[in-house]
Amino acid sequence: MRPNSISTDLRHHRIALPEPSQSYDQDAEWFVIELDRKWHEIRFHNYAEIYSIPGLYEQLFYNVLQCDSPRFMCDFLHAELDRAGVEPGELRALDLGAGNGIMGEQLRKLGVAFVVGADILPEAARAAGRDRPGTYRDYHVLDMTALTADQRAMLGEYRFNALSCIAALGFGDIPPACFRTAFNLVADGGWVALTIKEGFLTDSDTSGFAGLLRDAIKDGSFEVAGSRVYRHRLATSGGPLHYTGMIGRKRADL
Numbered sequence: 652m653r654p655n656s657i658s659t660d661l662r663h664h665r666i667a668l669p670e671p672s673q674s675y676d677q678d679a680e681w682f683v684i685e686l687d688r689k690w691h692e693i694r695f696h697n698y699a700e701i702y703s704i705p706g707l708y709e710q711l712f713y714n715v716l717q718c719d720s721p722r723f724m725c726d727f728l729h730a731e732l733d734r735a736g737v738e739p740g741e742l743r744a745l746d747l748g749a750g751n752g753i754m755g756e757q758l759r760k761l762g763v764a765f766v767v768g769a770d771i772l773p774e775a776a777r778a779a780g781r782d783r784p785g786t787y788r789d790y791h792v793l794d795m796t797a798l799t800a801d802q803r804a805m806l807g808e809y810r811f812n813a814l815s816c817i818a819a820l821g822f823g824d825i826p827p828a829c830f831r832t833a834f835n836l837v838a839d840g841g842w843v844a845l846t847i848k849e850g851f852l853t854d855s856d857t858s859g860f861a862g863l864l865r866d867a868i869k870d871g872s873f874e875v876a877g878s879r880v881y882r883h884r885l886a887t888s889g890g891p892l893h894y895t896g897m898i899g900r901k902r903a904d905l
């Protein structure tokens with residue numbers, strides 16, 4: 652297992668989290684940060700604001716809340732590629748919901764030379780260029796649910812044979828339709844690495860992901876090579892947030 656080697660300039664901001672006795676839904680978590688001698692409250696899901704402050708994303712999610720998803724999923728992908736006798740260098744990966752590039756960085760460390768980032772936020776693209784220049788071959792700001800014909804053709808030219816989507820499904824982030832479009836951009840036989848919160852795969856799920864993944868697995872479009880429950884990060888209460896990580900092969904369009 653590799654250490655959690657997230658590169659960051661480790662610029663430390665003065666931040667504070669809510670009382671650990673308070674428990675929030677994951678889409679309602681918040682923190683405060685001192686900027687220009689004033690304290691500002693920011694929701695965790697306000698990624699645009701967080702990415703705009705250098706080092707803040709890493710400090711909050713990686714240093715304080717011990718997020719481990721990119722490293723965990725890259726190690727998991729590595730193990731499954733090994734088992735299938737595939738070299739990471741053969742992958743042409745689309746990193747969906749790429750943010751400021753932490754998964755892209757891990758994929759590059761694994762030996763994947765060809766990684767293209769995509770995110771809906773221009774602030775994410777700017778942060779990836781600022782924090783991890785050269786990580787992505789290209790980085791596109793786009794809405795996968797409303798691709799123009801030109802964008803679809805442009806993405807098709809990359810001939811992706813891998814998709815990563817880490818800590819970005821559900822919670823008002825990437826909806827099922829967006830994931831479906833990205834999945835379908837990958838060639839049949841291509842590799843898919845995804846993480847999703849545990850509850851999103853139960854019968855009570857209302858996000859649409861449980862049904863989408865269940866159908867895809869059942870009809871053979873997504874062949875799961877391995878599935879593991881792991882600690883994604885800590886909640887502000889200090890308790891663990893568990894996600895399911897899946898590595899598999901795309902066998903047909905969704």
Ligand SMILES: C[S@@+](CC[C@H](N)C(=O)[O-])C[C@H]1O[C@@H](n2cnc3c(N)ncnc32)[C@H](O)[C@@H]1O
Nearest residue numbers: 748749750753770771772775817818819824825
């Ligand atoms: C928690 S961040 C994860 C970033 C990165 N994958 C990581 O592991 O650090 C979720 C990302 O998903 C992006 N996102 C949300 N909705 C999206 C959409 N519809 N299309 C593309 N990206 C989206 C957000 O802008 C954000 O950068």
